[in-house]
Amino acid sequence: DTGVSQDPRHKITKRGQNVTFRCDPISEHNRLYWYRQTLGQGPEFLTYFQNEAQLEKSRLLSDRFSAERPKGSFSTLEIQRTEQGDSAMYLCASSLNPGDGYTFGSGTRLTVV
Amino acid sequence: AQSVSQHNHHVILSEAASLELGCNYSYGGTVNLFWYVQYPGQHLQLLLKYFSGDPLVKGIKGFEAEFIKSKFSFNLRKPSVQWSDTAEYFCAVNNAGNMLTFGGGTRLMVKP
Numbered sequence: 001d002t003g004v005s006q007d008p009r010h011k012i013t014k015r016g017q018n019v020t021f022r023c024d025p026i027s028e029h030n031r032l033y034w035y036r037q038t039l040g041q042g043p044e045f046l047t048y049f050q051n052e053a054q055l056e057k058s059r060l061l062s063d064r065f066s067a068e069r070p071k072g073s074f075s076t077l078e079i080q081r082t083e084q085g086d087s088a089m090y091l092c093a094s095s096l097n098p099g100d101g102y103t104f105g106s107g108t109r110l111t112v113v
Numbered sequence: 114a115q116s117v118s119q120h121n122h123h124v125i126l127s128e129a130a131s132l133e134l135g136c137n138y139s140y141g142g143t144v145n146l147f148w149y150v151q152y153p154g155q156h157l158q159l160l161l162k163y164f165s166g167d168p169l170v171k172g173i174k175g176f177e178a179e180f181i182k183s184k185f186s187f188n189l190r191k192p193s194v195q196w197s198d199t200a201e202y203f204c205a206v207n208n209a210g211n212m213l214t215f216g217g218g219t220r221l222m223v224k225p
Contacts, residue, residue, distance in 0.1 A: 033212070042117075042203050042215035043157070056212060091157070098207060099145050099164055104157040 004105035006092050012111045013082055020078045021108045025094030032075050033102060034067055035091040036060070043091055049075060082112045115140035117206050117216035125222045126194050134189040134219050136204030145207040146187040148178055149215075152200045160202070163187065174198070196225045 005024040013019050025032050030051050035043035046065070048056040051072035061067075064082075069075040079086055089109050093102035116139040126132060138144065148160040161172025168180040178189045187204060204216040 035215075040122075040218075042119075042205075042217045045212050045214070048212060093157075101147050101149075101159045101162050101205075102213060103159075104149075106156045 004092055004094055004103050006090075006105040006108050008108055009106065010109045010111075012113060015084060015112055016081055018078065018080045019082060019110065020076055021090055021092075021110075023075045023077070023092030023105060024073075025075070025092070026103055027073075029094035029096050029103070030072065031095045031098065032069055033093045033095075034075070034077050035093065037089045037091055037107070038087075046077075046090075079110075082110075084112045086110060087112045115144075115206055115208055115214050117204055117214050119202075119204055119216035119219050121219045122217070123220050123222070125224065127224050128196055129193045130223075132189070132191040132194045132198070132221070134202055134204075134221070136187045136189065136216060137185050138187070138204075138206045138214075139185065140206060140208045141185075142208055146178070146180060147205040147207070147213065148172065148176070148187075148189050149203045149205060150200050151203065151218075157203065160189070194221075194223045196223045199223045 003026040007022045032049045034046040037043045047067050049069040064080045067077045089107040091107045093104045095102045118137045120135050146163040149157045150160045151157050163170045163180045171177045201218045201220045203218045205213045
């Protein structure tokens with residue numbers, strides 16, 4: 001058990017459909033991050049929350065992507081009108097202090113067909 | 114913007130061989146440096162980290178890394194690898210802000 005839970009573990013969707021992923025961070029961690037990882041690449045930053053506030057968004061995060069963290073607890077990442085290029089592993093991580101490093105979840109693998 | 118380079122994409126070693134994986138970063142200010150490991154089928158795990166002080170840091174499973182500020186490097190080392198070290202290794206940098214920037218990773222295969 002990593003402490004950071006992500007659901008679902010795998011998602012296969014048809015192009016054009018909307019998908020939503022959930023992340024439950026370690027309960028005392030106020031910082032939550034979303035990353036995307038494609039095969040053979042390192043994780044790429046998508047967005048960051050401190051408590052319920054979304055403080056930073058990557059340029060990778062097009063307007064089809066939206067993330068929320070209501071009440072500063074769990075977070076959701078929604079992708080609208082999915083495209084094949086969205087196929088990737090979506091990673092969630094949390095931390096208490098930025099210098100501590102992150103605790104990662106196991107990720108949600110998205111396949112768009 | 115900061116960037117992280119890992120020049121070795123794939124490394125194959127025999128058990129008991131010594132390991133050194135390179136990591137260079139581009140940011141010139143104060144940085145926090147990390148190495149993460151991802152074993153097959155598992156999540157990313159923190160291997161070790163550097164904030165300040167002794168530039169030689171020791172992590173779990175016999176790994177260590179040396180921060181050389183003048184070279185903008187944070188290379189990972191292990192004197193004698195084991196088959197169980199087969200994994201992908203990622204270097205990451207945080208410039209005292211909130212976001213970790215990762216390198217592209219090095220896939221290590223250790224032959225028994």
